[in-house]
Amino acid sequence: MPFETCVVETIQRTPDIKSIRFEKPQGFRYLAGQYIFITLGGGPEKMTKHFTLSSSPTEGFLEITKRLTGHPFSDALAGLNSGDKVSIRGPYGEFTFQGEYDKVGMLSGGIGITPLRSMIKYSIDKELGTSIILLYSNSRESDIAFMDELEGMQREKPDIKVIETVTRPGQEWKGVTGRINAEMVKKYMPDYIERTFYTCGPPKMVEAMVSLMRELGVPEEQIKQENFYGYD
Numbered sequence: 684m685p686f687e688t689c690v691v692e693t694i695q696r697t698p699d700i701k702s703i704r705f706e707k708p709q710g711f712r713y714l715a716g717q718y719i720f721i722t723l724g725g726g727p728e729k730m731t732k733h734f735t736l737s738s739s740p741t742e743g744f745l746e747i748t749k750r751l752t753g754h755p756f757s758d759a760l761a762g763l764n765s766g767d768k769v770s771i772r773g774p775y776g777e778f779t780f781q782g783e784y785d786k787v788g789m790l791s792g793g794i795g796i797t798p799l800r801s802m803i804k805y806s807i808d809k810e811l812g813t814s815i816i817l818l819y820s821n822s823r824e825s826d827i828a829f830m831d832e833l834e835g836m837q838r839e840k841p842d843i844k845v846i847e848t849v850t851r852p853g854q855e856w857k858g859v860t861g862r863i864n865a866e867m868v869k870k871y872m873p874d875y876i877e878r879t880f881y882t883c884g885p886p887k888m889v890e891a892m893v894s895l896m897r898e899l900g901v902p903e904e905q906i907k908q909e910n911f912y913g914y915d
């Protein structure tokens with residue numbers, strides 16, 4: 684369904700990731716993990732793209748979070764200011780979490796965090812008590828979107844565990860390093876076989892994570908995936 688809305692806030696998450704918050708239109712309902720279409724401009728300049736809502740349905744605004752590419756749509760989105768109007772359509776998608784599982788594993792890299800942030804926030808706000816372990820890979824520490832928020836959630840909620848790994852660590856980084864692999868899953872999610880997994884991001888990343896879960900013997904019905912087509 685199409686809705687007109689306007690920007691209420693923009694938040695620079697990392698040097699090349701930005702969140703845009705919109706007024707939640709009356710009657711707009713969605714599930715944690717779903718996406719919308721955003722249309723910018725008009726006439727021949729009109730551009731439409733998919734974006735997962737990084738906000739949770741429990742929050743009073745809609746938020747999308749974009750990896751900035753310097754391409755026309757990206758620049759137009761990054762240039763939005765409070766009060767600017769956009770057209771959205773949705774929600775869509777079946778990569779959702781409503782509290783169906785007691786134990787969840789999340790494997791993500793870079794911008795693929797958006798639906799997972801929504802699901803974790805939803806689980807906390809609804810006091811679902813779901814055990815969620817997130818393995819989140821990024822290139823450098825400065826690339827980790829939502830880092831402070833995720834670490835705060837982990838500190839306050841014993842059900843939430845967040846393991847950040849970086850592939851190009853700087854001198855200061857004291858955490859986990861390297862790409863997500865079988866050893867990491869076994870170490871940080873020893874009960875992985877009992878977990879329902881959510882993996883999301885650019886198709887190459889998702890393909891690698893799904894292969895990893897198959898290699899580990901995770902049953903197919905416990906693997907949920909969302910591909911951000913449009914990124915290589």
Ligand SMILES: Cc1cc2nc3c(=O)[nH]c(=O)nc-3n(C[C@H](O)[C@H](O)[C@H](O)COP(=O)(O)OP(=O)(O)OC[C@H]3O[C@@H](n4cnc5c(N)ncnc54)[C@H](O)[C@@H]3O)c2cc1C
Nearest residue numbers: 718732733734735748749750752754756757797911912913
């Ligand atoms: C279900 C779904 C959910 C999504 N959710 C999100 C989300 O939450 N956040 C998010 O950031 N994205 C999300 N995406 C992806 C999003 O829709 C866009 O495809 C993506 O943001 C890229 O758009 P863009 O306009 O910045 O780049 P585009 O111009 O579309 O470019 C995309 C890629 O193509 C290549 N490319 C394109 N043009 C050139 C060129 N001239 N020269 C060299 N290389 C080029 C580049 O490698 C570039 O990274 C989602 C996609 C789907 C399908």
